[in-house]
Amino acid sequence: MIAVWFKEVMDNFRDRRVILSTLVFGPLFGPVFLVVMLGFAERQTSERLESALELPVVGAEHAPNLIAYLERQGVIIKDAPEDPEETIRSEEEEVVLRIPESFGEDWETGRPAPVEILADQSRRYSGTTISRVRGYLRGYSSTISQLRLHMRGIDPNLTRPINILTVDLSTPEARGGTVLSFLPYFILIMVFVGSMHMATDTTAGERERKSLEPLLINPLPRWQIMAGKLAATTTFGLLTLILGLIAFVIAMDFLPLDNMNMTLNLDFTVALWALLMTAPAALLAAAMLTILASFAKSFREAQSYMGLVILVPMLPSLYILINPTKAEQWMAWVPLLSQNVLILELVRGEPINGLWVAICVASTTAAGLLLASVAGSLYNRPKLIFTSD
Amino acid sequence: MIDVKNLGKTFNKGKVVAVDGVSFQAKDGQITGLLGPNGAGKTTTLRMLYTLLPPDQGEMSIDGVDPAKEPLAVKRAIGVVPDSRGLYDRLTARENIAYYGKLQGLSSAQINKRIDSFCDVLDMHEFIDRRTNGFSQGQRVKVAIARALIHDPQTILLDEPTNGLDVMTTRALRGFLQDLKAQGRCVVLSTHIMQEVAALCDHIVIIAKGKVAAEGSAEKLLARSGAQTLEDAFVQLIGSDEGLLS
Numbered sequence: 357m358i359a360v361w362f363k364e365v366m367d368n369f370r371d372r373r374v375i376l377s378t379l380v381f382g383p384l385f386g387p388v389f390l391v392v393m394l395g396f397a398e399r400q401t402s403e404r405l406e407s408a409l410e411l412p413v414v415g416a417e418h419a420p421n422l423i424a425y426l427e428r429q430g431v432i433i434k435d436a437p438e439d440p441e442e443t444i445r446s447e448e449e450e451v452v453l454r455i456p457e458s459f460g461e462d463w464e465t466g467r468p469a470p471v472e473i474l475a476d477q478s479r480r481y482s483g484t485t486i487s488r489v490r491g492y493l494r495g496y497s498s499t500i501s502q503l504r505l506h507m508r509g510i511d512p513n514l515t516r517p518i519n520i521l522t523v524d525l526s527t528p529e530a531r532g533g534t535v536l537s538f539l540p541y542f543i544l545i546m547v548f549v550g551s552m553h554m555a556t557d558t559t560a561g562e563r564e565r566k567s568l569e570p571l572l573i574n575p576l577p578r579w580q581i582m583a584g585k586l587a588a589t590t591t592f593g594l595l596t597l598i599l600g601l602i603a604f605v606i607a608m609d610f611l612p613l614d615n616m617n618m619t620l621n622l623d624f625t626v627a628l629w630a631l632l633m634t635a636p637a638a639l640l641a642a643a644m645l646t647i648l649a650s651f652a653k654s655f656r657e658a659q660s661y662m663g664l665v666i667l668v669p670m671l672p673s674l675y676i677l678i679n680p681t682k683a684e685q686w687m688a689w690v691p692l693l694s695q696n697v698l699i700l701e702l703v704r705g706e707p708i709n710g711l712w713v714a715i716c717v718a719s720t721t722a723a724g725l726l727l728a729s730v731a732g733s734l735y736n737r738p739k740l741i742f743t744s745d
Numbered sequence: 746m747i748d749v750k751n752l753g754k755t756f757n758k759g760k761v762v763a764v765d766g767v768s769f770q771a772k773d774g775q776i777t778g779l780l781g782p783n784g785a786g787k788t789t790t791l792r793m794l795y796t797l798l799p800p801d802q803g804e805m806s807i808d809g810v811d812p813a814k815e816p817l818a819v820k821r822a823i824g825v826v827p828d829s830r831g832l833y834d835r836l837t838a839r840e841n842i843a844y845y846g847k848l849q850g851l852s853s854a855q856i857n858k859r860i861d862s863f864c865d866v867l868d869m870h871e872f873i874d875r876r877t878n879g880f881s882q883g884q885r886v887k888v889a890i891a892r893a894l895i896h897d898p899q900t901i902l903l904d905e906p907t908n909g910l911d912v913m914t915t916r917a918l919r920g921f922l923q924d925l926k927a928q929g930r931c932v933v934l935s936t937h938i939m940q941e942v943a944a945l946c947d948h949i950v951i952i953a954k955g956k957v958a959a960e961g962s963a964e965k966l967l968a969r970s971g972a973q974t975l976e977d978a979f980v981q982l983i984g985s986d987e988g989l990l991s
Binding site: 569 | 797798799818825835836840844847850893
């Protein structure tokens with residue numbers, strides 16, 4: 357068994373493709389993606405908030421005071437386009453303000469004067485701009501209403517029977533956690549990416565090379581041969597995981613977290629906990645991929661199955677995304693979901709629940725061993741040994 | 746010494762009969778040839794002997810041990826060069842052979858000693874430390890043979906050993922098999938090539954459509970069929986010339 361393990365590890369270390377995909381791209385993908393994406397998001401938000409708002413206005417002449425107020429706030433008023441609806445639809449402008457002709461008349465008579473914000477709310481990037489325009493208009497509206505009440509000798513506070521204040525108790529760590537809810541996915545996917553090539557090479561590759569039949573003639577129980585292969589695959593998965601976690605910790609320095617007003621709790625201690633919880637998942641991933649690849653006749657066929665399996669670790673992440681409930685004990689029992697939940701708690705800076713971690717490790721190991729035993733019995737089927745007939 | 750009695754194997758839930766009541770003996774110090782056209786059941790018979798397929802009926806024993814019942818003991822006692830000779834491309838010839846030595850449970854010292862002797866006997870010095878991708882057929886077969894015999898087995902099974910080899914390599918291989926025979930080992934090879942059995946085998950078992958059509962030495966078979974050449978005898982004994990040319 358150790359001989360099998362040693363040979364597979366040595367064999368695959370000589371394959372440049374494996375080294376590249378397993379030990380370079382696998383661990384780097386997540387952290388680099390994170391840094392680039394967060395950096396981009398941060399730049400976008402700050403640009404939108406800080407840059408001067410350019411606002412095309414239709415019918416500016418109907419409300420000169422409002423326009424003057426907006427200009428005092430630093431808004432650059434642009435001339436109205438000919439067909440405002442079309443400019444929104446064609447994404448030339450994000451937001452157009454339209455002041456109807458009746459504005460002046462309604463204003464004089466004391467009725468609420470209509471103002472229209474034209475925008476396509478299905479375009480997510482327009483969200484910031486819309487809320488900025490709405491904010492300016494609300495400011496103008498409340499200034500005027502207070503003035504009106506003052507003129508009639510009424511305390512404006514009367515119109516505010518309650519004063520709503522939200523006190524945000526989320527810690528900066530927790531805010532980081534919400535942004536990084538996909539971090540567990542990146543960590544889990546590493547063990548799958550890391551073991552993928554190896555699982556294929558040791559099973560489907562062995563059949564493609566026609567070396568499986570001679571290998572099985574050696575006086576070793578078949579489960580031991582499979583166990584050696586699984587151990588080698590798991591080794592690669594773990595190697596990818598460890599390198600990836602190190603890369604993540606290093607990448608933290610490059611994240612614009614301070615600007616986004618949050619902290620991310622991912623130092624080497626947290627990485628070690630994450631490693632402890634995810635390590636059994638490496639066995640699970642290796643066994644799952646090995647079973648699949650054993651049924652494939654060639655490398656290519658195996659790889660087409662692999663694409664689907666990569667979705668498996670995504671399912672729990674999606675579940676959490678769709679149904680963001682708080683962590684409960686039953687979740688710790690579900691392999692892959694438990695890693696998701698617990699790593700999320702970790703990077704949020706929550707205290708570690710030892711029992712849950714133990715359950716998580718135990719249940720994932722159990723599932724991994726179960727699948728491994730299935731894999732171990734696969735080579736007892738003659739159909740999986742002979743390719744030619 | 747191999748003893749096979751009434752061996753049978755079917756595939757596809759009995760629809761395809763691959764081996765249908767084959768019986769023969771292969772003695773130590775002899776080369777036994779399983780001769781037959783493609784698809785006659787030679788490979789299936791060998792696979793049952795080297796324990797990768799369980800037989801549906803019949804009995805077999807290698808030096809008194811039943812491969813179906815004690816596969817590990819039999820695997821330790823035999824050396825097999827199967828039809829598929831997959832080598833690991835990224836490993837050198839030496840590493841390929843040493844891997845099997847380790848799987849056989851040999852020590853590194855034993856393995857190195859055996860490899861050195863194979864280098865002499867099979868003339869492998871030139872390529873023993875090269876990676877096996879890009880090896881010629883002949884070089885591959887040599888590595889496959891060394892790999893299969895690393896543990897010095899008494900019984901040797903070879904499936905179509907000369908397939909794809911040039912004349913010189915074939916001659917070298919025949920010489921090597923004669924040496925094994927001279928050492929008193931039991932050598933069984935399957936082939937569909939007439940000259941091979943004529944030149945090499947002491948005992949010929951002709952298999953056709955899963956059954957033993959005839960068996961005996963080359964002279965005996967000639968005498969029995971009354972034909973002039975072994976090829977004519979073969980055609981007469983299996984009742985057709987199907988598969989002879991392939």
